[in-house]
Amino acid sequence: SQTIHQWPATLVQPVGSPLSLECTVEGTSNPNLYWYRQAAGRGLQLLFYSVGIGQISSEVPQNLSASRPQDRQFILSSKKLLLSDSGFYLCAWSTGGSYNEQFFGPGTRLTVL
Amino acid sequence: QKEVEQNSGPLSVPEGAIASLNCTYSDRGSQSFFWYRQYSGKSPELIMFIYSNGDKEDGRFTAQLNKASQYVSLLIRDSQPSDSATYLCAPRRFRGGADGLTFGKGTHLIIQP
Numbered sequence: 001s002q003t004i005h006q007w008p009a010t011l012v013q014p015v016g017s018p019l020s021l022e023c024t025v026e027g028t029s030n031p032n033l034y035w036y037r038q039a040a041g042r043g044l045q046l047l048f049y050s051v052g053i054g055q056i057s058s059e060v061p062q063n064l065s066a067s068r069p070q071d072r073q074f075i076l077s078s079k080k081l082l083l084s085d086s087g088f089y090l091c092a093w094s095t096g097g098s099y100n101e102q103f104f105g106p107g108t109r110l111t112v113l
Numbered sequence: 114q115k116e117v118e119q120n121s122g123p124l125s126v127p128e129g130a131i132a133s134l135n136c137t138y139s140d141r142g143s144q145s146f147f148w149y150r151q152y153s154g155k156s157p158e159l160i161m162f163i164y165s166n167g168d169k170e171d172g173r174f175t176a177q178l179n180k181a182s183q184y185v186s187l188l189i190r191d192s193q194p195s196d197s198a199t200y201l202c203a204p205r206r207f208r209g210g211a212d213g214l215t216f217g218k219g220t221h222l223i224i225q226p
Contacts, residue, residue: 102159
C-alpha cells in the first residue's frame, strides 16, 4: 500500500529565515505530487504541482519554490520566510489516472514569528 | 464569484439523522468532484468522488452531482459523533497544464449525541 510522509510535523521559524519541507511517497512509482497550503480561515491553496523529476508547475507567485530531485521526493523551500507564509503545508500524491484521486500526507504546521 | 462555495456552518445534526452538505462551483469545465473529510488539526482524507450526474453511494455516504446546476452534495446517513469534522468539496480542474483540485473552505459539521 502507498504511504506518504512529511517532516517536520511542526516548525517555528523567524521572519527572514530559510525553509525546507520534505515529502516522500512509498509504494508507488512516478506519482503526481502536489504542495498545498491551508492558511487560517482560508481554503486549501495549490502551490506547486509535479508530474516527474525536475518538472514543477507553480500555481501562484510567491517567495516559495519546489523541487523534485527524486521520483518520490518533493521539497518545498524558501530563502526568506514572511509572516504570511504561516500555515498548514500539505503534500499530496496521485496516480494521474482517469480520476486522479489525491491523497494527503500528515502535513507540516509552520508558524513564522 | 468564488470558484467553490460551501456553507461554512457549523451545521448541527442529531446523531442518527441525515447530514446534508452542499457545494456549488463556477467552472463548468470541471469533470469530477471530490469530497474530503478533515478533522481538526489533521490532513484531509478522501471520502469519495463523483463524475457523472446523479447519485453515487458508498456505505453511509451518498454523493450527488448536477452539472447543469453546478451543484454537488454529500449526504451522510445514520450520522455518528465520529462524523463531526469539516467537509471539503473539491472540483478537479485543469489550468495551465496543472491537474489539481480547487477546494472550498469547507462545512463544519457537528453531530450531537
